[in-house]
Amino acid sequence: MGDRSSSGLEDHGSTALRRLVEALPEALESSHAQHGDVTVRVTAGRIQDVLRFLRDDADCEFEMLSDLTAVDYLGETPRFEVVYHLYSVTKNQRVRIKARVPEEPCEIATACDLWPSANWLEREVWDLYGIRFQGHPDLRRLLLYEEFEGHPLRKDYPKERRQPLVGPRN
């Protein structure tokens, strides 16, 4: 829903986005700067390249993965969107990277080898949305228990659904 307002690859006055357009134009799909938040949508297959570039490039220096989450756009294809919020401590700037993930296969490459903070955040997204992160060292559920059936933040998971009783394990 965020991308409908604008399309194309303007840099919206952001140095990071300009550098990204120069370096990896084929990986980028669209961009916008709604409410002042610079946002780029990238091809899911190139997510690691884009994130690595943004972390390592001298003009970008996004050393911090502030947040990682997902949104379920049920009814659209591809269905899911993984959202990365990056922050540069030295340059005090933010950028939002998004990548669309289809329902099948529901997977995207991990960012754990770029930022260790991605470990728990990706576990949470797997737990609540069922998106697999390829190459994640330890993809277990984070907030819910292993016997939980389904992924509750998916839009087709009814809020009232009851879970089967888990008996004692011996």
Added chain:
Amino acid sequence: MASEPTFLTERPREGPEEDLERDLHTEHQILNMGPSHPATHGTVKFTVELDGETVVDLDVAVGYLHRGFEKECESGTWYQAIPYTDRLNYNSSILANVGYCMAVEKLLGLETPKRCQWLRVLASELARLADHLTRCGAACLEMQAMTPFIYGIEARELVWDLCEMLCGARLTSNYVRIGGVKHGLPKEFSRICRANLEKIRVLLADFDSVVTQNRIFVDRLKGTGILSKEDCIRYSLTGPLLRAAGVPLDVRKAEPYLVYDQIDFDVPIGEVGDNYDRYLVCVEEMQQSLRIVEQCLERLEDLGDGPVNVDDPRVRWPAKGRVFNHMEELIQQFKAVTEGPRVPAGEGYLAIESANGELGFYLVSDGSAVPYKVRCRPPSLINLAPLPLMVRGSLLADIIPTFDFVNMIGGECDR
């Protein structure tokens, strides 16, 4: 006939040389701590691998307080999510109220009145004070020091008395509204607030005299739970933990929101990033919060009476007098209560500096009166993730102060 009993001591022994050479079988011990451990405030389970008393590895299991915050937010109106934000960090609920409401205002493109902004800063700093007092007090308690805990709790009671005057509730404040606050300062608030601040200063001095130079306290905090500057950034740590490692990053200074750019306050930083630095940073931040509250009181007195809510019929209800006497206002009130505001389609991320670090809200709206996605970036969860790195190789007892100063709050961590 029964054979003669042989006592253990009489059994033939192996030779003394062999005894010395034999390798004693040792193995690592697995210790379960939690999920409800008396020395950890917060429901969390540690599976600790121990070599003697040294921590070899640690696995942290969170989620015991998961209530489905995001799922619940997606089923009510934008307004109905505000009470849920109270229950994120229950030590400083106003900060979460402020963060969420400001994120919604960002999507709506609203600018709140000046008086409202000063009130929000005032309330935020009181909440930060309560949070830091709990953290430092509870840390002492868990290291078997009861007296400083009582000092901290007494000071926190004074803060919560002020919150009660301001919001009508001590913990679940529910004070901030989309486009405003519930109401302005109550009568006598400034006077009582100033009196309480003086009492808090005395209690903080008492706390400081008992704790800061205390041999036991210093020995348990200095050099434990160290996390370097580089590791803090790689693990996305924010708040007092990052500042204790020497990075002067504070959202209030880096991206000033509300009226923080008009306020005079300092950001304390540490040197090595151990628990003692974290403690000192928190203590100094409490002093800075007291300064900010005083400045807010002064400014609010200068501003006098003025609106505390934005004059926008989309989000704020009409005045009660008009609702009871005019048909249009009655309809508007009815629509506002039953349907709630419609937020234009779009997305936005807004971060504020909570007591634990960067508290962010990423909201997605599809243009309806129900949020499509409410993501809370929980500083508690992200700050807790590198705990194994902080305690690996140290003693089992070091887990307690390290976990205290990480200050994981279950409600916010597990949502």
